[in-house]
């Protein structure tokens with residue numbers, strides 16, 4: 503690795519604890535992977551490898567799956583994750599890196615792994631959500647060896663972009679662009695690791711996997727158009743670039759056309775990095791300048807908006823609650839909490855797409871059938887749930903459930919922000935006052951009709967209700 507690579511890599515790393523300085527007799531370096539499940543373009547893995555090579559030690563990668571259902575995720579999501587992990591473990595093996603898959607309490611599993619493998623240092627990838635952050639902090643608190651966290655999910659590491667909670671895209675945009683050219687560079691390649699580990703790789707048995715999957719209820723979405731893993735993610739990117747990048751800027755907000763990148767499931771599970779997507783589309787634009795407008799639009803969504811979501815969750819402990827919303831939004835929602843609702847639906851009615859609004863029902867059916875709703879409809883869908891629920895709290899509860907249980911890319915900072923942007927003014931500003939919404943920006947059916955061929959979208963999602 504060149505010294506320039508090393509300096510840049512260091513800016514992606516936060517040291518969470520110095521550890522016991524006397525503990526110099528480590529037997530390996532351990533990387534606990536959770537959000538970035540790939541061997542290419544994974545700075546956490548690169549940093550851990552660099553550390554291990556410097557100390558002439560083996561490298562071990564661990565993934566810990568909880569032995570109970572986590573959040574609101576479904577069996578299909580867990581299965582997708584496990585398929586991707588299988589490929590990850592094969593690729594690690596090819597690089598002479600041991601891979602340990604454990605099922606249990608992450609804290610206990612990492613603690614016993616530390617006792618067993620005696621690592622000289624522990625690395626985590628970065629995730630701003632509560633669970634993974636608490637795990638890294640707990641391991642750091644043991645203070646027995648240095649613990650590091652590496653942001654390889656964001657193009658610009660969250661702590662480099664900003665030291666505080668940002669108000670909106672307009673306040674973070676220039677900060678991200680300021681650092682972007684520096685970070686938009688090819689990362690080093692993972693090497694075949696020169697030191698083998700005594701700790702045997704442990705992969706999951708079919709029985710273990712079955713038991714784990716059974717803990718998760720099925721959502722019955724057909725997610726077969728998404729194939730899990732790093733190779734499939736690269737293939738999906740190439741298909742997007744050759745078939746849909748051209749025209750992305752003009753067509754991305756038209757749900758009657760299939761013109762989105764569809765990269766969100768791959769980005770969510772870390773099967774591909776947004777850095778790789780950005781490098782690939784920028785290379786395409788350098789060969790064909792007519793693509794520049796499409797690339798700029800994608801960068802705005804996939805870098806500015808997505809990294810704003812990580813900023814929100816990293817600097818706001820109430821990232822998934824109305825208490826975390828801006829004060830003006832909380833005030834206006836409270837003022838309108840007793841407004842008459844023209845329509846009121848239960849979770850079950852929403853889930854079965856049984857509202858009076860065919861556009862809304864079509865969006866819900868798209869979701870429950872394919873595991874992914876068009877991004878433009880996702881805003882309308884969420885705002886209407888606010889409008890047709892008893893209270894903003896109830897709407898939030900319903901949205902969190904539907905978003906995370908059905909969407910393949912759910913359980914993500916983007917989800918918390920997308921939902922709170924829709925119903926609680928996060929990263930937005932007050933608009934004209936209306937019933938129920940107060941000054942939260944609303945969306946109406948006639949607006950959809952003006953913008954695109956809503957009939958075509960409804961028709962396309964008009965299959966048998968399940």
Ligand code: FAD
Pocket residue numbers: 754762763764765766767769770800803804805807808811875876877878880881884905909911912913914916917918920921924
């Ligand atoms: P494209 O439009 O092709 O965008 C490319 C990439 O840019 C996406 O993969 C995503 O990483 C990023 N992106 C696009 N739109 C946004 C946005 N508004 N905010 C932040 N990043 C964005 N995204 C998730 O990844 N997971 C979620 O759980 C999620 N929940 C949402 C809930 C609601 C109510 C709303 C309004 C939005 C939500 N989003 C979520 C954001 C957005 O809808 C999805 O990222 C997008 O639709 C994914 O499809 P795509 O990859 O084809 O997107």
